[in-house]
Amino acid sequence: MRTSAERSFVRRARQALADSTLRAAVRKAQERFRSGKRNAEAELGHWEAWRRLGEAIRRHTIENLDYYLEQLADNVEKNGGTVVFCATEREAVEYIVQVAREKGARRVVKSKSMVSEELHLNRALEALGVEVVESDLGEYIIQLAGEPPSHIIAPSIHKNRRQIAELFSRVAGEPVPDDTPSLTRFARRQLRRAFLEADIGITGCNFAVAETGTVVLVSNEGNARLTTTLPRVHIAIMGAERLVPTWDDLDVMLHLLPRAATGQKITSYVTAVSGPRRPGDADGPEEFHLVIVDNGRLDILGTAYQDVLHCIRCGACLNVCPVYRHIGGHAYGSVYCGPIGKVLTPLLGGMEEWQELPHASSLCAACSEACPVRIPLHELLIEHRTEQASRGMRPWxxxxxxxxxxxxxxxxxxxxxxxxxxxxxxxxxxxxxxxxxxxxxxxxxxxxxxxxxxxxxxxxxxxxxxxxxxxxxxxxxxxxxxxxxxxxxx
Ligand code: SF4
Structure with missing residues (x-):
């Protein structure tokens, strides 16, 4: 018997295949990211050596995760922040909702965070009567469209300028031209108001540096910096695996992440937050909360899938995947799509519910070759299939x-x-x-x-x-x- 999730995967994939606008937009973006990555690798030189270094750092961190998580938590608290470990999605959402309630928050501004998507946080805050505004341009677009992200780093990759102009025009109550300067001008005007009026700023966490208790955010729009400095309270949400031991390790990651993601040497902004505002600081929040989310990650430790925890969410595997190229991100039905989503989603959401995803692959191994920290994604997909076969989960x-x-x-x-x-x-x-x-x-x-x-x-x-x-x-x-x-x- 097929589960309803499987049936809807096939249905969504068919719908995506019939959507020529989506396929053209995804193809164009994939090609741009891929050629940018190739050029950035060549310009840096010794890319394979950098990848091996990245892999070694991630492996060491994950093998000693308990030690570094404790070190991180101690240092955040020394810096005046509050740390909370949440075993489940529910615990994390309840904590954040509780903070919003205590602060009497009416408005929240967010910068991009895949973990917050995993928690369905916006829904919970809106149920409390809090207005949530996504401040990353791509996230803002899909928030207006009422859609989930369709790419890890480019959430509105599937939309073209005409579709974005239609969404903005609806909010403006008048036509917004579909040229890029007009679209960005409109978004900037809307978002500026959100930053100034927000009671709480919520961010993700690209990396947390254990040795100093610092949350590091990379962005190209400056929105993460405004989200972390203007509201009175800053809540950073991180997956339990997203840390590095030292600043030297972070240096390696910052060589790999932007190059693999967008082909940039470095993103326009790298923001480092070490706790709340201190006496004498010109700006910054009065309170800083670090919410560390497990939600199934720690169960992956010690299994054949442990390497998936090395992921730094760069999206490079999506940009080379022939399946993603044809169906885009929404067809997967999960927060994490593409090759990384096919490996991770059954681990976090349950193999029974997501058993079709590991089969949505040609096993060409392009994803493994593209991965800046050398995760053998195609081998992990085979591992999923082997497990399904040994558990008798395949159709009769x-x-x-x-x-x-x-x-x-x-x-x-x-x-x-x-x-x-x-x-x-x-x-x-x-x-x-x-x-x-x-x-x-x-x-x-x-x-x-x-x-x-x-x-x-x-x-x-x-x-x-x-x-x-x-x-x-x-x-x-x-x-x-x-x-x-x-x-x-x-
Ligand atoms: S699996 Fe590798 S390529 Fe894919 S998002 Fe993670 S780090 Fe990037």
């Missing part, structure tokens, strides 16, 4: 097909006869070019988009028995391999 037709194949492949006489018969059975279904077009059954999906050629008139084994062996034998009746062996022993 697939299970029986493989059982049948195993039996046939281990019974050579039957196998040869079956291969001979396959041509005769399939020949009436083939077109003039010898390509089989099956319109029914489980192979229908395969032949709709791929060639299934008729089996050859003569199988390799038959050819070998009749002609191949003779051709391979020399005049002395020995095969070339046997001749070589003879020469060696002589």
């Amino acid at each position: 037709a697939e299970r029986w097909a493989f059982r049948l194949y195993r039996w046939a492949a281990t019974h050579p006489a039957f196998y040869r006869r079956a291969v001979r018969w396959a041509r005769r059975v399939l020949a009436p279904l083939a077109d003039r070019e010898g390509k089989v077009r099956l319109a029914v059954g489980p192979l229908k999906g395969w032949t709709a988009v791929r060639d299934l050629p008729l089996p050859a008139r003569q199988s390799f084994l038959d050819w070998w028995e009749t002609e191949g062996r003779r051709e391979a034998q020399g005049s002395n009746g020995r095969t070339k391999g046997e001749e070589r062996d003879g020469e060696r022993s002589a």
